[in-house]
Amino acid sequence: MKPKNCLIFGASGQIGRNLIRSLTKNNIKVTALTRNIHQKGYKLKTQANPGYLEIVEGSIFDYDLIKRLFSNADLCVNLVGILFEKGKNNFNNVHVEFPKMISKLASNYKLKKFIHLSALGIESAEDSIYAQSKLKGEKEILVNFDKAVIVRPSIVYSVDDNFTTQLMTLLGLLPVFPIYYNGKTKFRPILCSDLTNSLTKIISDNIEENIIEFVGPEEMSFKEILEKLLTSIEKKRLLLPMPITLARMTAYIFELLPKPLITNDQLRLLKYDNILSGKHKSNTDFDFDCSSRFEEEVNKYSYMWKDEGEYSKKRVN
Numbered sequence: 390m391k392p393k394n395c396l397i398f399g400a401s402g403q404i405g406r407n408l409i410r411s412l413t414k415n416n417i418k419v420t421a422l423t424r425n426i427h428q429k430g431y432k433l434k435t436q437a438n439p440g441y442l443e444i445v446e447g448s449i450f451d452y453d454l455i456k457r458l459f460s461n462a463d464l465c466v467n468l469v470g471i472l473f474e475k476g477k478n479n480f481n482n483v484h485v486e487f488p489k490m491i492s493k494l495a496s497n498y499k500l501k502k503f504i505h506l507s508a509l510g511i512e513s514a515e516d517s518i519y520a521q522s523k524l525k526g527e528k529e530i531l532v533n534f535d536k537a538v539i540v541r542p543s544i545v546y547s548v549d550d551n552f553t554t555q556l557m558t559l560l561g562l563l564p565v566f567p568i569y570y571n572g573k574t575k576f577r578p579i580l581c582s583d584l585t586n587s588l589t590k591i592i593s594d595n596i597e598e599n600i601i602e603f604v605g606p607e608e609m610s611f612k613e614i615l616e617k618l619l620t621s622i623e624k625k626r627l628l629l630p631m632p633i634t635l636a637r638m639t640a641y642i643f644e645l646l647p648k649p650l651i652t653n654d655q656l657r658l659l660k661y662d663n664i665l666s667g668k669h670k671s672n673t674d675f676d677f678d679c680s681s682r683f684e685e686e687v688n689k690y691s692y693m694w695k696d697e698g699e700y701s702k703k704r705v706n
């Protein structure tokens with residue numbers, strides 16, 4: 390059977406690279422758009438067998454280029470997302486205008502499937518610009534392409550993430566680790582490959598559901614996540630609740646950096662639990678396997694954050 394061609398935006402990120410591997414193993418060809426082929430090309434080209442991946446450099450707002458890419462696509466997955474704004478790279482352009490443009494093209498070119506990555510908990514986070522822009526983007530998509538599948542994951546982790554790996558680095562460096570809202574916010578972390586294998590299944594099983602929430606098997610508070618990471622890297626640290634006014638002040642300072650550790654908008658978002666809303670179907674309603682357990686998976690790669698790096702690995706005789 391002739392392989393289908395899947396156009397991916399944001400393919401060089403954590404979820405994108407895993408998705409390329411999963412799709413191409415399932416006989417789906419991928420066209421990946423990146424803003425910088427020199428920086429991201431090597432990360433992308435190793436993810437698929439020769440002949441299964443085309444890498445194109447360009448801007449997500451180059452309409453003529455995007456239109457040409459759509460003319461050769463059967464499927465599309467949008468993974469472009471940002472956590473903070475810098476100039477024109479703002480939430481409205483990236484989370485609303487871009488999805489609006491490509492969902493229209495997906496409809497004009499009669500694509501078989503359009504999957505868009507949104508985020509869990511955005512309906513309740515009324516005071517977060519990030520969350521509200523994601524929500525507005527979802528609405529625009531559903532107006533343009535009524536069969537679109539919007540995927541809302543909780544926090545996604547893997548050896549390639551910006552979450553567990555960044556936290557383990559910070560936990561290694563800081564003797565005292567500040568926690569916001571007493572570390573009580575709840576999450577259901579999901580392993581990246583569990584999510585991307587499910588995205589492939591949405592395509593292969595032709596699942597038609599407008600919104601699907603994705604969570605891992607365990608609910609844990611932010612403090613519990615930090616404690617599990619500390620156990621995994623065999624370190625002891627004081628987890629110190631930070632008053633919210635002080636947290637806001639430090640976030641204003643971080644916002645001056647090119648890549649802020651945390652912004653005030655993220656701080657607002659962190660107030661809200663990142664768990665199933667109960668309003669939409671979730672991965673548990675379908676035949677997806679998202680059962681990988683957090684501690685077990687993190688233990689597979691955390692040894693590099695221990696004092697003795699790879700030499701701290703337990704030997705199996």
Ligand SMILES: NC(=O)c1ccc[n+]([C@@H]2O[C@H](COP(=O)([O-])OP(=O)(O)OC[C@H]3O[C@@H](n4cnc5c(N)ncnc54)[C@H](OP(=O)(O)O)[C@@H]3O)[C@@H](O)[C@H]2O)c1
Pocket residue numbers: 398399400401402403404405422423424425429449467468469470471478483506507508509541542543544545546552
């Ligand atoms: N990771 C999570 O925990 C999580 C949780 C919930 C939802 N999500 C959503 O899932 C999607 C993918 O997440 P991810 O973790 O894989 O993201 P990621 O690692 O940050 O990668 C996103 C990719 O999007 C592209 N991109 C970013 N800003 C762009 C811009 N302004 N213009 C064009 N391209 C841009 C980049 O590709 P190039 O540099 O190659 O252009 C980047 O590699 C996002 O929409 C995110 O909001 C993620």
